[in-house]
Structure formats: C-alpha cells, structure tokens
C-alpha cells in the first residue's frame with residue numbers, strides 16, 4: 001500500500017491558526033455511571049492532538065460513541081471531556097451538536113492551540129449513510145482534515161470518508177499511520193504459520209473479515225458470539241445463543257471455502273452456557289453440538305481452550321480480534337483470559353502478536369497483560 005500522507009508531512013504554516021477537523025475514535029466503554037472503564041482510545045488520540053495544539057492549530061475533535069439511533073443521552077461524548085482535558089493539559093470545550101449555528105459560533109471562538117469536542121456524530125443518521133450534504137456541513141467547520149480514527153477506519157461514513165471530498169488536504173493522524181504501518185507490514189507479509197483468532201459479537205461486520213482472512217491465514221480460530229451462527233448453519237441446536245439468521249448460508253460457504261483453501265478452521269468443541277445473560281447466571285459446560293433450549297453460549301469451554309492453545313504453539317504470526325466470551329462477566333471471562341495469556345507467552349517467545357478491537361484491548365487490560 002502506498003504511504004499515506006500524514007499530519008507530520010504538513011508545514012507549520014499549514015497549521016498555525018487553521019481550523020483542523022480531527023476524526024478520532026473515542027468509542028470507549030462506559031459503565032452505568034458513565035465512567036470510562038478503559039481509556040486506551042483516549043490516550044491513543046493524544047499525540048496527534050498535542051502535535052496540532054503545539055503548532056497553534058484550532059482543533060475540532062469529532063467521534064462517534066456506540067451505535068445510537070438518533071440523539072441518545074447515554075451515548076453523549078460529555079463523559080470524555082474531563083479525561084481529555086486532563087491528558088491534553090487544557091480545558092476542552094464541548095459542543096451540544098456536531099453541525100449547525102451554535103457549533104459554528106463555538107468553532108469561531110476556539111483560540112489558537114485550543115480544542116473543541118463535537119457531540120457524537122452518530123446522533124445524525126446521515127453520518128452512517130455517508131450523506132454528502134451532511135459531510136459538507138461537517139467540512140464547512142474547518143480548513144483541513146485529519147483522520148486518526150483507526151478503530152473506525154473500516155467504515156465509509158460522513159466523518160471518515162465523506163468529508164475528505166470537501167476538505168483538502170485530508171491526511172492521516174499519527175495513530176492511523178502507526179497502526180497501518182504495523183498492521184499492513186505484518187499482514188501483507190506475515191511470518192508463517194499465520195493464525196487469526198476472531199471472536200466478539202459483531203457477527204455481520206466480522207464475517208466479511210473472516211472471508212478475507214481465509215485468503216491469508218493457515219489457521220483460523222473462531223470464538224465469541226459468532227460461533228453460534230456457524231453451529232446453527234451445521235444443524236446444531238444453539239438454544240438462545242446469539243445467531244444472525246441471515247448469515248447462515250454465508251457461514252456454510254465460509255466453512256467450505258476454508259476446507260478448499262486448506263485453512264485449518266477451528267470452532268470450539270465445547271462451550272460454557274448460561275441460563276440468562278447476567279453475571280450471576282447459572283452456568284455449565286456442554287459439547288458445542290448440544291446446547292439445550294433456554295440456554296445460551298457465553299464462553300468457549302476448557303477443551304476448546306486446550307485445542308486452540310495447542311494449535312497456536314507452532315505459529316509465527318497471530319492476529320486477534322474479538323473476545324472469546326462475555327468477558328465483562330467474570331464467570332464467562334475464562335476463555336478470553338486464557339487466549340490473552342497464551343498470546344503473552346508466545347509473544348515472549350518471539351511470535352508477532354497483534355490484538356485489535358476496543359473490547360479485545362479492554363479484555364487484555366482486564367487480564368493485566370498490556371505490557372506483554
């Protein structure tokens with residue numbers, strides 16, 4: 001891939017006094033009291049913002065949080081202000097919207113080196129539709145554009161793709177540049193055997209990822225909420241586990257494709273099931289093929305952990321996205337923690353291990369393995 005032009009390539013005169021629209025990914029996990037439970041993404045956004053502040057640009061920050069349908073108070077970016085202000089060493093101002101007259105007034109008032117955070121860009125449905133008129137309105141706030149939202153780089157939305165048609169130059173931020181350099185390097189030319197571990201709950205967004213990984217990997221391990229779509233496609237009973245009915249045919253196709261490409265695709269042979277989606281649910285371990293009605297799979301089982309771990313032993317490159325279970329509940333965190341520990345052990349032995357995804361990173365934080 002050609003090198004992306006980055007914010008570091010701009011001249012100081014391109015930035016001084018200029019309004020810079022910076023798309024960041026501040027989609028952090030919040031608890032019920034709206035406290036940030038993992039600030040990795042906030043800290044990751046800081047280098048680019050500080051760089052712009054030091055060059056006396058007027059920084060306009062834009063992000064989404066969650067998947068709101070319209071204006072939803074619990075998805076407001078307001079809880080981000082104190083932590084951002086603390087990390088940046090200035091009082092970050094916050095707008096109640098991301099477009100409109102009030103926002104324009106606040107933008108006009110940003111001092112050189114100051115920072116304004118716009119409200120959740122997904123409060124407007126036009127964001128995810130990549131609506132050109134909405135993108136134009138966002139673009140009209142600024143003189144140039146920096147995309148540092150690596151965690152959202154796979155989405156062509158108004159604030160990530162649409163605006164670049166109206167704001168020139170449009171450049172990558174330091175986080176985007178660093179992640180692309182590292183990831184593209186590791187994935188386009190991996191040391192083999194190359195394994196991918198995919199879990200989490202976003203089945204429909206990840207089935208496409210699995211399809212493209214089948215072209216590259218030797219081993220593919222599947223865990224998390226997506227496995228039940230694959231089980232169901234094979235005719236297993238999955239109880240009330242997470243299933244995306246409209247992806248059953250695709251799951252079958254992917255299993256066949258893995259076989260024809262000689263990729264070793266492993267699904268967990270056993271799962272930890274629960275009688276409700278709760279931290280205090282009753283749980284038991286059952287073979288993957290026999291989840292009783294009324295029960296749902298919330299973690300991979302001990303046999304699966306063993307098989308997965310052994311299959312990783314010979315690998316040289318591993319990428320991991322998506323937890324193996326509902327790690328937020330301690331009872332169902334075992335599979336995720338075991339895989340995190342395995343990757344830490346292999347990383348110590350010189351295996352390249354890459355972990356991506358907000359919840360996956362949060363899980364590694366929770367397991368206390370970040371330094372590994």
Ligand SMILES: Nc1ncnc2c1ncn2[C@@H]1O[C@H](COP(=O)(O)OP(=O)(O)O)[C@@H](O)[C@H]1O
Pocket residue numbers: 199200201202223224225226242297298299321322323324325326327328356357358359360361
């Ligand atoms: N078996 C499961 N059933 C339901 N949800 C699951 C299951 N396994 C994992 N999850 C959930 O998946 C979420 C993370 O998924 P996802 O957003 O796809 O990961 P990431 O943010 O790392 O890309 C977590 O909140 C976790 O609780």
Ligand SMILES: O=C(OP(=O)(O)O)[C@H](O)COP(=O)(O)O
Pocket residue numbers: 025027066067151152155356357358359
């Ligand atoms: O959290 C994110 O992705 P992730 O769940 O893969 O880590 C990004 O902020 C993108 O969010 P989205 O999947 O709602 O577009």
